[in-house]
Amino acid sequence: MPRATVDRLPRYLRALDSLEAQGVVTTSSETLAAVAGVGSAQLRKDLSFLGSHGRRGVGYDVSHLRGRIAAALGVTSRQRVVIVGIGNLGHALANYSGFGERGFSVVGLVDVDPAVVGSSVSGMVVRHLDELEGLVDELGATIAVLAVPSSAAQRVCDRVVAAGVGGVLSFSSRELAVPTGVDLRTVDVGAELQILAFHGRRRQSTGA
Secondary structure, three states, X not given: OOHHHHHHHHHHHHHHHHHHHOOOOEEOHHHHHHHHOOOHHHHHHHHHXXXXXXXXXXXXXXXXXXXXXHHHHOOOOOXXXXXXXXXXXXXXXXXXXXXXXXXXXXXXXXXXOOOOOOOEEOOEEEEEHHHXXXXXXXXXXXXXXXXXXXXXXXXXXXXXXXXXXXXXXXXXXXXXXXXXXXXXXXXXXXXXXXXXXXXXXXHHHHOO
């Protein structure tokens, strides 16, 4: 399955969740595509990689398709997440209710700041980084979210990978290296803002 298709699957899942919440049982590719914010041809092509084809004149069964996409994304059972770095961003992530709605459970919080370690955030006690390996094993965490300074990002990434997590989501602007078999996603907020600024400036210059 192409990476671009994988990147769009969460959008389709979110759209299906919305339709299901409205009591919709079947939906056309045009309706689903509109809710997901993509073209209907693109949606049909993406879903074909899952072996999902709408029935002519009927469309897609919302519940069935949701199950197929959830299975492809590996979120049919809750994924257990540990957050490393409980500063302002990590604190906000720990309290983010959207994780549960998407099939993820934050099970552990880790930091090195003596002022933070031992405190309670979102009902969990923040543990010291020295306890990371045992914590990952104890809690069965499979994903680590890194909200640490760029200077520490690679070092912390190496530790969570060595501890056994198979997926890393980093909020560091630094490029990280992970071994084959470990999935890494990076959210560079500064870069995204720069891209928005570029498009905003272009609109202003063209009058669009």
